[in-house]
Amino acid sequence: MKTQVCIIGAGPAGLLLGHLLRAEGVDCVVLERKDPDYILSRIRAGVLETITVKLMERLGLDDRMKKEGIWHDGFNLADGERLIRVDMAELVNKRVMVYGQTEITRDLMDACDDRDLQVEYEADDVALHDVDSDAPCVTYYKDGAEHRVDCRFIAGCDGFHGPSRKAVPASVGKEYERVYPFGWLGILADVPPCNHELIYANHERGFALASMRSETRSRYYVDVPLTEKVEGWSDERLWDELAVRLGPEAAASMTRGPSLEKSIAPLRSYVFAPMRHGSLMLCGDSAHIVPPTGAKGLNLAASDVHYAANALIGFFTASSNEGIVAYSDTALARVWKSERFSWSLTRLMHRFPEDGEFERAMQVAELDYIASSRAAQTSIAENYVGLPV
Numbered sequence: 001m002k003t004q005v006c007i008i009g010a011g012p013a014g015l016l017l018g019h020l021l022r023a024e025g026v027d028c029v030v031l032e033r034k035d036p037d038y039i040l041s042r043i044r045a046g047v048l049e050t051i052t053v054k055l056m057e058r059l060g061l062d063d064r065m066k067k068e069g070i071w072h073d074g075f076n077l078a079d080g081e082r083l084i085r086v087d088m089a090e091l092v093n094k095r096v097m098v099y100g101q102t103e104i105t106r107d108l109m110d111a112c113d114d115r116d117l118q119v120e121y122e123a124d125d126v127a128l129h130d131v132d133s134d135a136p137c138v139t140y141y142k143d144g145a146e147h148r149v150d151c152r153f154i155a156g157c158d159g160f161h162g163p164s165r166k167a168v169p170a171s172v173g174k175e176y177e178r179v180y181p182f183g184w185l186g187i188l189a190d191v192p193p194c195n196h197e198l199i200y201a202n203h204e205r206g207f208a209l210a211s212m213r214s215e216t217r218s219r220y221y222v223d224v225p226l227t228e229k230v231e232g233w234s235d236e237r238l239w240d241e242l243a244v245r246l247g248p249e250a251a252a253s254m255t256r257g258p259s260l261e262k263s264i265a266p267l268r269s270y271v272f273a274p275m276r277h278g279s280l281m282l283c284g285d286s287a288h289i290v291p292p293t294g295a296k297g298l299n300l301a302a303s304d305v306h307y308a309a310n311a312l313i314g315f316f317t318a319s320s321n322e323g324i325v326a327y328s329d330t331a332l333a334r335v336w337k338s339e340r341f342s343w344s345l346t347r348l349m350h351r352f353p354e355d356g357e358f359e360r361a362m363q364v365a366e367l368d369y370i371a372s373s374r375a376a377q378t379s380i381a382e383n384y385v386g387l388p389v
């Protein structure tokens, strides 16, 4: 097969990029190792920044999101004493959309046939070749046969564990990483949310987050030591812990119910640079990971795709190399600012094992400052809704 762009990975990054390229007549194919049901079964992000909403609008795939999603003007930080509301709409005149990553991915998947976006699912042993040439290729196995895709560019949208990042020579790539000493235990349940907006809580027993997918489906998290196993957490134990950490007011309006999904996700901050090497462009989790505290992971994938799509469209429709050459620096400039925000909010809202009384006092003082400072709340608001692209 010969195409202009071979996209590896049919998560949000790969499908968003594929649709944006096809909408401008750029030939591409998406190679995905799993099947659609597996991808949709993974419960992940819940909050969309402006850039992600705008890309779905640009594709004309925002109908269901606008019908079923929920615009949120603000969110809350709880310090065990009070709720500190960050009023994004008032402070920075922007909002976030609460609409699950699963639904974004479903909308993108459902549009592939009508929009002539070819996705090869269950593509095994995907391998990248000659990425530092102008004629790279990708091989994979499917239905017992080897297949080859000759292309001009490869877009590595294959997540943190995919092969693309590893195709960049060790002498070229540089990694930056912080692994956190806890994970997030999440529960999805068909119960109404305890609050109409998100609540991030720093309680003496640990972190908790009250989120949602709709007015009838809730998503909650607590942080747990990395030694914990999800089997050790019955629904009842988790609901009890959430009630304590979110505080009496939230607990009083919390509705319990059987878990539809329950899992523990590790937390890390990670950046790989450069995000382009030769004809290989990395987008999304293949190049960076953020702790979910700032709701940035999916949204950073979207801003990478915004830059990569415009660069590739410029290359193929206007013979301009400018966006391609600038891609890595442009994407990384936004990545690093989101990494900083996600790291700082994680630092503020979690109890680290190595923390002493001084570090706890710093958290209390910072939350107290945020509660009393419009400037501090404005800074948090502009980062949470997403910095400009």
Ligand code: FAS
Pocket: 008, 009, 010, 011, 012, 013, 014, 031, 032, 033, 034, 039, 043, 044, 045, 046, 047, 101, 123, 125, 126, 157, 158, 159, 160, 161, 162, 163, 264, 265, 283, 284, 285, 286, 292, 295, 296, 297, 298, 299, 301
């Ligand atoms: P993805 O990982 O979503 O997609 C990569 C795709 O590439 C997958 O479909 C994979 O099967 C495929 N792939 C991998 N290897 C391949 C190979 N060898 N060949 C072919 N295909 C291959 N972000 C938030 O903003 N908020 C959250 O609450 C949140 N929670 C998360 C919870 C978990 C457990 C995880 C893992 C991540 C979470 N994230 C969250 C981050 C997450 O939403 C990512 O940022 C988002 O999925 C990034 O999208 P992609 O870059 O497309 O990567």
Ligand code: PHB
Pocket: 044, 045, 046, 047, 198, 211, 212, 219, 292, 293, 294, 295, 296
């Ligand atoms: C979620 O709803 O899954 C969610 C929301 C906000 C976050 C992390 C996860 O910061």
